[in-house]
Amino acid sequence: DQQVKQNSPSLSVQEGRISILNCDYTNSMFDYFLWYKKYPAEGPTFLISISSIKDKNEDGRFTVFLNKSAKHLSLHIVPSQPGDSAVYFCAASASASGNEKLTFGTGTRLTIIP
């Protein structure tokens, strides 16, 4: 039972354009969402997060949008840069219920084309 789904295994975007990575979840208890970025042979690195009390969080070129009614979140990267090429994981937790366990999606491999 995949509670966090990233339906696009890969995405290619031209440098300078916007990259949009999507994530869907099924567990209505999830109230905190995170995006991690992973380069080959390295561990995932935290990128940005959002609490369910918000619908948008922005940090520089990265913005995460949360649509609770649709149980959908997305990560926007603009403008995309070659160094953004990596695998991006969406993760969620049901922290308000005392369960801080992160449930990860399967990842989306983003390739920025110079």
Place this chain on the structure above:
Amino acid sequence: EAGVVQSPRYKIIEKKQPVAFWCNPISGHNTLYWYRQNLGQGPELLIRYENEEAVDDSQLPKDRFSAERLKGVDSTLKIQPAELGDSAVYLCASSPRLVPSGGADEQFFGPGTRLTVL
């Protein structure tokens, strides 16, 4: 600041052999996690420690997997005996537990140990 350290980085063993992984979290981080990441999948939690106490080990296959964090700092994860299906990357992560309620700790990951069981 030094990150999460894991060793070895790579390990190849034959099935039925034992194997152990070591993790040293970021200094001052009380919470330590072990994850397993299969090819093409996201990390899946195996066990979470708060200091030396295992507070969530529901996903740890206890018949062959064991873990310890005796002094609440570094940790070892052991598999005995290893099976072919154990081939994966084993990730260790730590967090400082500074996030107020309603959030979740940002977890800092180590580079992982890639295990191949032949």
